[in-house]
Each structure stands twice: as C-alpha cells, then as structure tokens.
Amino acid sequence: MNLAALWDNARAGGKAEWMTMPGGAMDYAALVQAVRRWCAWFDAAGAGEGDRVLIRTSDDVIAATGFIAAMLDGVVPVLMTGDTPDLRALVVAHTVAAKAFAADQLPEGQPGITVGPETTGGWFSKTVDPLGGLPAAGRDPRLPQGPDGLAYVLFTSGTTASPSGVQITRGNLLANLATLSRLFDYGPRSRIFNDMILAHADGMIQGPVMALANKCAVIRSGGFTIAGMEKWLGRVRQSRASHVITVPTIWAMIDAYAAHDDYFDAPECTHLMSVAAKLPEELWARLEGRFERPVYNQYGLTETVASALYAGPQHEMGAFGTVGKPVDCEARIDPEASGPEGELQLKGAHIFPGYWQDPERTAQSFTTDGWLKTGDLARLREDGSFDVLARIKAVIMMGGFLIRPDEIDEAMLRHPAVRESVTVGIEDAMFDEVPVTAVVLQDKASEEELTAHARAYLESQKVPKRIVAMDAIPRGDSGKPRLKELRDLLGAKQPGGGEANESEDLESQVIALAADVFRVDPAALSLGSCGGSVAGWDSFSQLNFLMAAEDRFKVAIPASLVAQIETIADMVSAIKRLRR
Numbered sequence: 001m002n003l004a005a006l007w008d009n010a011r012a013g014g015k016a017e018w019m020t021m022p023g024g025a026m027d028y029a030a031l032v033q034a035v036r037r038w039c040a041w042f043d044a045a046g047a048g049e050g051d052r053v054l055i056r057t058s059d060d061v062i063a064a065t066g067f068i069a070a071m072l073d074g075v076v077p078v079l080m081t082g083d084t085p086d087l088r089a090l091v092v093a094h095t096v097a098a099k100a101f102a103a104d105q106l107p108e109g110q111p112g113i114t115v116g117p118e119t120t121g122g123w124f125s126k127t128v129d130p131l132g133g134l135p136a137a138g139r140d141p142r143l144p145q146g147p148d149g150l151a152y153v154l155f156t157s158g159t160t161a162s163p164s165g166v167q168i169t170r171g172n173l174l175a176n177l178a179t180l181s182r183l184f185d186y187g188p189r190s191r192i193f194n195d196m197i198l199a200h201a202d203g204m205i206q207g208p209v210m211a212l213a214n215k216c217a218v219i220r221s222g223g224f225t226i227a228g229m230e231k232w233l234g235r236v237r238q239s240r241a242s243h244v245i246t247v248p249t250i251w252a253m254i255d256a257y258a259a260h261d262d263y264f265d266a267p268e269c270t271h272l273m274s275v276a277a278k279l280p281e282e283l284w285a286r287l288e289g290r291f292e293r294p295v296y297n298q299y300g301l302t303e304t305v306a307s308a309l310y311a312g313p314q315h316e317m318g319a320f321g322t323v324g325k326p327v328d329c330e331a332r333i334d335p336e337a338s339g340p341e342g343e344l345q346l347k348g349a350h351i352f353p354g355y356w357q358d359p360e361r362t363a364q365s366f367t368t369d370g371w372l373k374t375g376d377l378a379r380l381r382e383d384g385s386f387d388v389l390a391r392i393k394a395v396i397m398m399g400g401f402l403i404r405p406d407e408i409d410e411a412m413l414r415h416p417a418v419r420e421s422v423t424v425g426i427e428d429a430m431f432d433e434v435p436v437t438a439v440v441l442q443d444k445a446s447e448e449e450l451t452a453h454a455r456a457y458l459e460s461q462k463v464p465k466r467i468v469a470m471d472a473i474p475r476g477d478s479g480k481p482r483l484k485e486l487r488d489l490l491g492a493k494q495p496g497g498g499e500a501n502e503s504e505d506l507e508s509q510v511i512a513l514a515a516d517v518f519r520v521d522p523a524a525l526s527l528g529s530c531g532g533s534v535a536g537w538d539s540f541s542q543l544n545f546l547m548a549a550e551d552r553f554k555v556a557i558p559a560s561l562v563a564q565i566e567t568i569a570d571m572v573s574a575i576k577r578l579r580r
Contacts, residue, residue, distance in 0.1 A: 001174050001213065003072055003143045009215045010035065016188075017217040019208055020239060021060060026130075031065060031212075033138075034131055038069030040138030041113065045100035049074035049144055052096040052153065056089050056103040058082025060220050061130045062115050063198040064208040066102060067152065071173075071209075072141035075099075076150045078165070081199045083460050092155050092163050096356060102133075147171030153356055154201060156302050156402060165356030166302045173205070175349035176305035177213045179328040180206065183310060183317070184243060184271055184296070190216040191268070193241035195224060195232070202275045202400075205306045206245055224250055225531060226257060226542045227566040233263040243271040248279045249399030249431050253539070255286055256430075257562040264291045271296060275307065276400030277432060278388050281321035299323035299388065302402075303352045303365075303372060309386060318385030325384050332371065333380055343392055344378035345371035396425035396435050399540075401461050403435055408464055411457035412437060417445035422473050422481045423464060426491050430543055436490045437464040438473055445469075451519040455535055465540060466490070467519075510572050513552055517545045527569035549575060 010018075013028020020026075026034075047053050053075055055066045063079060070077035078096055080089055086107035093101055093110075101112030118132020151173040153165045180186070192211055196203035211218040219239045221232050224246070233254065236244055244264065251274055264272060272287065272295045279297040287295050296312035309331060310317040311324030318324030325331075329348025337343070351372050354362030365373055375393035378386050396403040405423035412421035420440035425433035439450065450467045468490055474482040507527060514529070515522040518536035531537040537545075542565075546557055549571055555578040557565075565571050 001178050002145060003141075003170065004145075006212055007035075007072055007141060007143055009212055013215060016215070018211060019060070019064060019218050019220060021220045022222045022235075026061060028215075031068070034061075034065035034134075035069040035072060035141055036138030037131060037134040037136070038066055038138070039073050039141050040135040041102075042070070042073055042075050042100070043139070044135065045113075047075050047099040049142060050076065050149065051099040052076045052078055053100045053102065054078045054080065054089065054093045054096070054098040056080040056082060056084055056101075057115070058104060059116065059130075060198060062102075062104070064204070065131065066115075067198070067204060068209065068212060069141065071151050071170075072143060074142050074144040074149060077152045078155065079152070079199045079204070080155065081197060081459055085457050085459070087457065088163070088459075092165070095163055096153060096165065144170070147174070148353075154199075154302055155356075156200065164358065164361065166352055167354060167356055168305055168352055172305050172350045172352055173209075175328065176205070176307070177210065179350070180210065180306060181214055183314060183327060184273070186210065186214040186216065186243070188215045190214055190242045191219060191240055192216065192243045192245065193219045193221070193236050193239065194243075194245040195219075195221045196246065196275075200276075200401075201302050201306055202245070202247075202300075206275065224253075224539065226253060226539055226546075227531065227563060229253070229257060230259060230563045233258060233260075236263050236269065237266050240266065240268055242268050243273060244269065245273045245275060247276045247400035248274050248283065249277075251279065251287060252283055252430050253543075255283060255290070257559045259560050259563065261290055264293050269293065273298060275300070277397055278323055284321065297322075297324060299386075301374060304329075304346065304348075305350045305352075308346050308348070308350070311385065319381065319383055322381065322385040323378075323388050324386065331386060333378060334373075341377060341379045341389060344374045344376045344386060344388065346374060347371045396423075396433055398425075398428075398434050398461065399431040403462050405435065408435055408437055408454070408458065408462060411454055412439060412450070412467070414457060415445065415450060415453045417441050417443040418450070420473055422483075422486060424483055424487050424490065426465075426487060431540060434465045434540065435462070436466045436468065438468050438470050438486055438490060440471070440473060441469050448515075448519050448521055451536065460538065463536075465544075506575065507572055509552075510549070510568055510575065513548055514545060514568050514571075517541055517548055525568060527572065528567055530567040545571070553579070555579060 010028050010032050015027045017025050018028045018031045057063050067077045067079050082104050102115050106112050113133050115133040118129045147170050149170050151168050151170045153167050155163050155165045194207035198204045207218045221235045224232055272293050275298045294313045298307035299309040300307035308329050309324040309326050311322050316327050332345050334342035376388045377390045377392050378388050408423040409421040412418050418439050419442040423435050423437040426436045428434045447467050454463045474485045476482055511525050512522055518534050553575050561574050
C-alpha cells in the first residue's frame with residue numbers, strides 16, 4: 001500500500017459511496033474532484049511538499065477531503081476541531097509555521113480561506129457546493145513516495161504556550177492501515193460506521209482514510225447524543241453498516257439507555273469495535289450477550305497512528321477482558337520494572353518518530369533502545385495478552401479523550417479572579433474519569449462565569465466538569481498539591497441532589513436544577529432550552545441532569561424515556577409522568 005494506490009482507489013471508485021452523512025452522500029468521483037480543488041488551493045497558498053496547512057472546521061466534508069488531499073499531495077495537514085479557540089489555533093499555526101489556514105471562520109486578522117457550503121443558481125434550480133471558497137478546478141496530487149515524509153501532525157494536548165504535536169509519517173500511517181485492514185476483514189463491500197471526531201486519529205484514520213484504503217464507504221451520523229441515541233443506532237441498520245466503531249463511554253451509554261436489542265442483527269453487521277480506551281470486562285460481556293455480535297477492543301495512542309494491541313475473536317488477537325496482544329509490532333513490560341507490573345512499551349513500523357520540534361519530550365518518551373513509553377502501567381499474561389492497570393502519566397482519560405490537567409489550569413489562570421488552579425481526574429462510572437478543577441480566588445467569580453471563561457479558551461471536551469472555589473489547595477511540605485486529598489474533596493462536591501421544594505412549582509425547580517448542572521445563569525434558561533441552545537449541555541452533563549433529577553425528585557427514569565428528554569420541558573413532563 002502507498003499513496004499512489006490510495007489515489008487509484010479514489011479514481012476507480014466512480015459513483016460508489018465514499019462517505020455518507022445525514023444530509024446526503026459523497027461518492028468517489030466527488031472525492032477526486034475535491035482533492036484536485038484542494039491541491040489547486042495549496043498551490044495558490046504557496047504550500048509545497050512538507051509544508052504545513054492548518055484546517056479548523058466542524059464540517060465533515062471539509063475535514064475529510066482537506067486532510068486526504070493534503071496527505072496525498074505531500075502537504076502536511078494539521079486538523080483542528082471547529083470549536084478550537086482562536087488563540088490556540090493561532091499558536092499552533094505559528095508553531096508549525098503553517099503556509100496556509102483554512103477554516104469555517106478565520107480568526108480576526110488571520111490570512112487564509114473560509115471554506116463552507118455555498119449555494120448557487122436561480123429560484124427554481126439551486127446547487128450547493130460543499131467546498132465553497134476553493135478553486136473550481138485543480139490538479140492531481142503529487143503522491144510522494146518516501147516513507148519518512150510526514151503524513152500529518154495532530155495537536156491533541158499541551159498548553160497554549162507549549163502545544164504538543166504528534167508527527168506521523170507516511171510509513172507509520174500505511175503500516176497501521178495495512179494491519180487494521182487485514183485484522184478486521186475490510187474490503188470493497190465494507191461499510192464503516194464511525195461517527196467519532198475527525199480531528200482525532202480514530203475518527204479520521206479508522207473512518208474516511210480507512211474507507212479510501214479499502215475502496216469502501218464510511219458512515220457519519222452527525223454526532224452521538226443521548227437524546228438522539230435511537231436515531232443514531234437506527235442508522236447502523238439503515239446504512240447497512242458492517243463495522244461499528246466507537247469509544248467505551250458510548251458503548252456504556254448504549255448498554256444503559258438503548259431501548260432495543262436489534263440494532264446490529266443484520267447479517268452484514270459483523271464487527272462491533274471499541275477504541276481509544278480500555279473496554280471494561282463487565283461491559284464487554286453485557287454487549288456481546290445482549291447484541292449477539294463479537295466485540296473487539298483496540299488499544300493505541302495518537303503516537304501509534306490508531307491501534308497497536310487488539311483483543312477479540314481473531315487468532316492474532318488477545319484474550320477477552322484484556323487490551324490484547326500486539327499485532328505487527330512488539331510490546332513489552334519495562335525491563336527495569338521491579339515486579340510483574342511495569343510501564344507498557346511499544347516498538348514497530350507504525351510508532352511515531354517524535355513530537356513536533358520538541359526533542360526533549362521526544363527523548364523522554366522513548367527508551368535508549370527505541371521503545372515508546374506509553375505511560376500505562378500494565379501486566380503481561382501467560383497467553384501473551386496485556387492488562388492495562390492504570391495511568392502512570394499525569395493525564396486524564398475521559399471517555400477515550402486524553403486531557404492534560406496543566407492545559408486546563410493554564411486557561412483558568414488567565415481569569416483575573418483566579419490565583420491558583422489545580423485540575424484532577426475524578427472517577428466516573430460512565431466516562432472512566434472526568435476533569436474537575438479546584439481554584440483559589442482573589443476576587444469574586446461564580447462557577448458560571450469561570451465555566452464561560454474556560455469555554456472561551458478550551459475545546460469543548462476539555463472544559464472541566466466542575467470548577468470548585470476553595471479557600472486553599474491542600475499541599476505538601478514541598479508545596480506540591482496533594483492530589484489524592486484533593487480528589488477526595490472534589491469528588492464529594494457533585495451537582496444536584498437535595499430535596500424537592502414542594503412550595504415551588506416543578507418547572508422552576510427543574511430550571512434551577514438544570515442551571516446548577518449546566519453551570520449557567522437560571523435566567524438564561526427556559527422550558528425550551530436544549531443541547532443546541534445551552535453551551536454546557538453535552539452527553540456528560542445530560543447524564544448528570546438525569547441522575548440529579550432522579551435524586552432530587554425521587555423518581556427512576558427508565559431507558560424508554562431517556563432518549564425522549566431533549567429539552568427542560570421534556571424533563572418536567574417525564575417527572576410529572578413518573579410521579580403519578
């Protein structure tokens with residue numbers, strides 16, 4: 001497999017579907033035209049082989065076509081989510097010396113191009129160009145051959161002052177694509193249901209890029225929400241998906257709240273896959289028992305392209321309940337570990353060469369004999385499977401998203417009222433762990449104000465789930481925070497709960513509860529408020545809203561009602577119904 005083979009796949013695909021979305025589908029012929037248009041824009045921007053281009057977008061078509069075009073042309077894509085704050089995007093662009101900047105909306109004063117759907121035509125005939133802003137015509141990509149050239153750089157963590165970019169070479173990428181294609185029996189008839197964020201490796205590489213590598217289709221569904229779960233799951237069957245890929249947290253929500261058991265029982269649906277974090281053994285067993293389909297667990301890091309270890313019912317894979325065995329690479333426990341447990345280390349063709357312009361961190365991440373230090377504490381079983389026991393590095397893994405606490409603390413310290421900020425991971429049954437921030441204030445500031453500040457400086461998934469003002473951060477003699485003590489203190493401070501106030505009408509009580517959970521001013525909420533209108537209303541906070549309502553109003557909300565609760569009014573109606 002090489003870039004020329006990928007381009008041949010695109011050109012040979014014709015009218016076959018490449019990417020299908022709720023609003024329509026994009027065939028391979030359209031992908032070819034999109035790649036050519038992007039290449040013309042690279043030329044106009046003066047971006048040659050090895051130059052970096054930054055793409056910040058929430059649009060699947062822009063993200064996927066721009067990433068693939070750059071990769072095929074030898075230009076290095078740096079893809080960021082559409083909600084990446086301007087400051088972080090500009091710092092990353094400066095860090096990589098980006099030759100060009102494409103975005104749904106450019107930061108003020110930033111040269112570049114605004115790309116997005118553009119409607120042309122008259123009253124009776126309208127045409128929508130999903131890549132409006134790009135040149136109308138273009139050229140074929142350059143298709144560089146060397147394995148050591150960069151395929152892409154992903155900035156998934158790091159502070160604003162010191163962003164951390166993972167460099168992936170063409171050799172790394174193609175090696176992992178070959179492994180994944182073989183292990184999971186991908187081919188032209190495959191239809192990959194992968195709705196993960198495209199600015200993360202498992203979303204892009206195991207989605208649009210994997211489809212291109214196998215001349216098949218990827219299915220996007222507009223993003224997972226609890227309220228939209230039934231429609232999201234229904235799309236698996238409607239789109240004839242063969243492979244379903246998501247993270248353990250989404251699988252846990254499906255297990256807890258999905259109303260039916262037949263989403264995956266079509267004969268073509270053969271693989272249910274969990275990626276980005278360890279799948280708990282009990283959840284794994286429940287999924288296989290309920291849906292009667294094999295479940296596969298993949299272990300990997302951004303630094304391994306997608307995955308390195310695999311567990312499931314395939315002869316090369318590891319045992320049920322583990323993170324699996326290495327395939328097409330090597331894995332070991334740190335040979336200097338004092339016992340059977342130690343840091344998991346990896347070596348292979350798909351392991352990244354290092355961090356962008358950060359030789360110090362790169363050196364710290366590898367052993368002297370070239371093994372990648374994963375930062376995970378692991379144990380090797382007799383059958384060759386590995387168990388991951390805990391994280392060694394000071395990071396938070398929330399539902400498969402890696403979050404560095406210092407990135408949150410840096411953002412919080414930008415607020416003039418915040419004197420100290422320490423973020424820790426708090427255990428969570430659904431998300432494994434979530435970021436909660438303790439602050440010491442020098443002036444008054446509400447949690448709502450501090451949360452709004454965090455949203456202005458952080459991507460949405462990195463915003464702390466609670467921000468708790470304290471008189472002092474517990475610290476040891478050296479001045480370092482006592483993190484275990486802080487976790488215990490913060491773990492007890494959860495939203496909601498308490499007793500219902502019978503003297504107040506139910507609507508007002510539910511609005512007040514929602515304001516506490518979502519950390520907004522109650523005056524900003526109404527009965528019609530929903531996830532699309534409230535900044536803090538995401539899948540995590542919706543779960544908190546459900547649990548807080550159950551606790552406050554002493555009801556048990558059944559799975560059949562969960563997916564129907566889209567607004568505050570829906571919650572009021574559910575509580576009234578359950579109280580009868």
